[in-house]
Amino acid sequence: MGRTTYQPGNATRRAIEAEAGVVVGNYHPLPVVLEKGEGAWVTDVDGREFLDALSGYSAVNFGHSNLQIIRAMTDQAMQLGLIARAFHSANLGPFCAALAELTGMDMVLPMNTGAEAVETTIKAARKWGYLVKGVERDRAEIIVMDDNFHGRTSTIVSFSSDPDARDDFGPYTPGFVSVPFGDAEAVRRAITKNTVAVLTEPIQGEAGVVIPPASFLPELRQICDDNNVLLIVDEIQSGFGRTGATFACELVGVQPDLYTLGKALGGGVYPVSAVAGKREVLEVFTAGTHGSTFGGNPLAAAIGLEVISMIRTGEYQQNAAERGRQLRDHLVELQKQFPDLLLGFRQIGLWVGVDFNPDLVTGRQVCEQMMSNRVLIKDAHGSVVRISPPLCATEGDIDFLCIALSKTLEQLRAG
Incomplete structure (x- = not known):
């Protein structure tokens, strides 16, 4: 054939x-x-x-x-494109507020690419584990899923099970424990005193649109609550309407502690990503502890605002x-x-x-x-x-x- x-x-x-x-x-x-x-x-x-x-x-x-997105982009580009976060910009606050409301979260940290958003949640979870949960320094563990796809940075491929993405890129970043996707009991068994987060996609896109049991995310939510562990859900591919809901988590009534968002957030014209999450987690970032030259720039914020207004129509x-x-x-x-x-x-x-x-x-x-x-x-x-x-x-x-x-x-x- x-x-x-x-x-x-x-x-x-x-x-x-x-x-x-x-x-x-x-x-x-x-x-x-x-x-x-x-x-x-x-x-x-x-x-x-x-x-x-x-x-x-x-x-x-x-x-x-899409003319609605193109107009928002060009109108903003004619006024102001990039200033870096060394200064405030007019639509950063409205963008973050709108995205926080859309996700039901408290705060938003804007970045550029999906992989950057995932890296941001890894850093946030680790720092939260040390400062809030009391995990011993440099011992934090994050539970991830077999056959996951969260990006291709050196840290992220360290917990990839795809040989094309992982092989020959070592030494690998420690601190990750992988379990079968969709198996909540395997997650429960993998939790230790050093576990700070569980990171999962609600549907595994790169693996071939693999859909877990409907009980999987609700069970993860309960397991995380029982063990003082953060639930991080990667909605970079599944978010913004792809599944027939704004976010796939909504289909099973689950609210994570942190969302990673990207791809469609940029309207198909510009790289825009973000982490939306609970205040007590994202407030571990203080001035100088994390950043991005382009993250949350005026052009990105204008496009993101337009995307949010479009997805709100349903x-x-x-x-x-x-x-x-x-x-x-x-x-x-x-x-x-x-x-x-x-x-x-x-x-x-x-x-x-x-x-x-x-x-x-x-x-x-x-x-x-x-x-x-x-x-x-x-x-x-x-x-x-x-x-x-x-x-x-x-x-x-x-x-x-x-x-x-x-x-x-x-x-x-x-x-």
Whole structure:
């Protein structure tokens, strides 16, 4: 298997050739060179249109070239871009207040990338453990999950179970204990007097949209409460409507002690991340103990404010839920038609992980064939493929995606 009819155009070939030898090969992109985007659709340098069913790993939840976000960005850019946190800026307070209200938290610490937000929570949890909980200095432990993905910094890959992300980057940062995702009892057994936090994604995106039992987060909340341990939930991919709720935690009625947020918070146009959390935790940071030149800059705050105003309407969450049901119904039928190829799937909101038969096809082959049928998706590991269109995707967009998937399965079966 592995058939594809896609042939790169001349402009595409030239653009890809221009990267050779100068762009570090830390990615293996599909052979498509994108130039423009609007809504759920993108156009390559040869003028061909594709449905974007990846959404920048959920960074483009509100669609490409969203005019509401673009106006907020350009209006602010014409006034003031960066001043650094050496000074106050007019919209930092409103941005942090709006995000605190949206998350139900007390305080917000703005950063830039998701990995920086996760690093911030690691530092906060450790310092809280020493200053508040009374853990012995330099003995703090954080419980994490197998198959997690929280970024690629040297500290974060120290507790990754992905060999591509971790191997040959040692020595590794100590202080992390990994347990199976979704197993609350394993978390309970792993807690010691030195445990300061449990760090988890509510749904594991990079692992293939792995959804834990509905009881998992509520049980973690109770375990953390019973043991004076912080619960940190990474909603960088799952947040801002992707699951059909503003945050995945809401689906099971859980409030963490710290949220890590990013990706969609920047509206698909600018890197914006943040930690939202309880006052007694985030107040361990004092002047000089943590910072970022760009974090919370006027441009980032203006974009973040606009994103919050958009997500407050509820329309993106509703559309994610409705289009997610539509996509699920199509997948159920496709699984019946192609049981040899499509083994199963996991779906929550407009976020799906599809399992293909590893004996017949790789995830990369599926993505290449889908590209030939004008839909862009991304493989996870092995034969798993992720589907996550922008939350503005229409009923017609989802029908197009599923027709392309049906055609892809027919082509792969035919060889």
